[in-house]
């Protein structure tokens with residue numbers, strides 16, 4: 781896959797490759813391609829990669845690591861206008877997307893919210909459970925598939941087994 785200079789993928793990523801990762805625990809994804817405005821100083825390294833490096837450096841001694849969090853870098857998460865971007869996800873958990881992070885200021889906040897995510901039931905992180913920068917910087921909160929609660933209303937017939945022959949609301 782080719783990543784354009786603005787960080788956007790210009791062709792479809794190989795979903796087959798994505799499926800080989802084989803690590804489906806609670807995961808912190810960090811965009812490696814986000815720019816933080818410091819790219820023209822004394823390094824060409826992008827802000828996202830610097831954020832990832834700072835998080836990775838602190839990770840081994842972190843509460844998040846002790847709780848079983850995984851880390852991964854992602855080459856653009858289509859949130860390029862609100863850099864730097866991270867996401868938290870796990871099967872059966874809420875998925876969160878955050879932006880507006882400064883690599884030099886917020887690596888500790890990122891690990892802190894990731895540790896809270898691993899411990900939270902279903903990964904649900906109410907506003908007070910998140911560091912301040914991750915209250916203002918929240919960009920998305922998606923309930924897990926199969927979630928039943930006030931946040932979700934079914935809008936289509938529920939899936940029925942094909943041999944059943946009928947759908948019902």
Ligand code: FES
Nearest residue numbers: 787811857859860
């Ligand atoms: S460069 Fe696109 S989300 Fe980071």
